[in-house]
Amino acid sequence: MKDALQGDCTRYAPGIEIISVRVTKPKIPESIRRNFEQMEEERTKVLIAIEKQRVVEKEAETNKKMAISEAEKVANVSKILMEQKLMxxxxxxxxxxxxxxxxxxxxxxxxxxxxxxxxxxxxxxxLKLTPQFLELKFIEAIADNTKIFFGEKIPNMFLDQRLLGNFLQQLSRNVSEEEKSTI
Structure with a gap:
């Protein structure tokens, strides 16, 4: 304080030299002191509240960042699992x-x-479908019949006369051709 006063005196009032500075403690009335202390308490409470608010904001921001990070992680895992299922x-x-x-x-x-x-x-x-083969099959079919009937009217019931007639005509032709070939 002495140096500050001396600097001002040297600049504005040259020739004045400050040797020492004495500061006495003033007596502050009780009402002013209490009022000052209350104001200091209020200012401290406000500063504490502001700091608490900053801490809460920082915690909320941190929680938000953590939640975003966790959501991104879950989304990435889900995406990887989905790609794996698709593959x-x-x-x-x-x-x-x-x-x-x-x-x-x-x-x-x-x-x-x-x-x-x-x-x-x-x-x-x-190639097998020849008159001789058909004749053989016809004879085999007749021979496989376990019941044989003899008589004039019975063949009318069991055999179609056209088949039998055609068969007999073919048989007679074959016999006559064989006889001609042997002569």
Missing amino acids: EKDSVRKQQEIENQIYLAQEKSFADADFYRLLKEAEANK
Whole structure:
């Protein structure tokens, strides 16, 4: 304080030299002192309230950041799980497609083989379809019949006369052709 006063005196009133400064403690009346202390208490309470508010705001901001971080983490995990499920489904789908292609190729091969077999059987049957073969089958069918009836009217009931007539005509032609070929 002495230096501050001396600086001002040297500038504004040269020649004055301050040797010492004495400060006495003033006597403050009790009402003013109480009023001052109350004001200081109020100011301290306000500062404490402001600091508490800042702390609460910082805690809320921290909680908000933590919640956002946790939500992002959950979203990322969910996204990864969803991608994993999609990849699994895609893998199963591709595997099913391959199995379907294998099954289709196998069934096509079986169908082609069956068609070829039936085609060859039809060709063989066409070659076998001769009057002699038909005659043999007719005789075998008659011979397989376990019941044989004799008489004039019974063949009318069991055999179609056209078949029997055609068969007998064919038989007589074959016999006559054989006789001509032997002569």
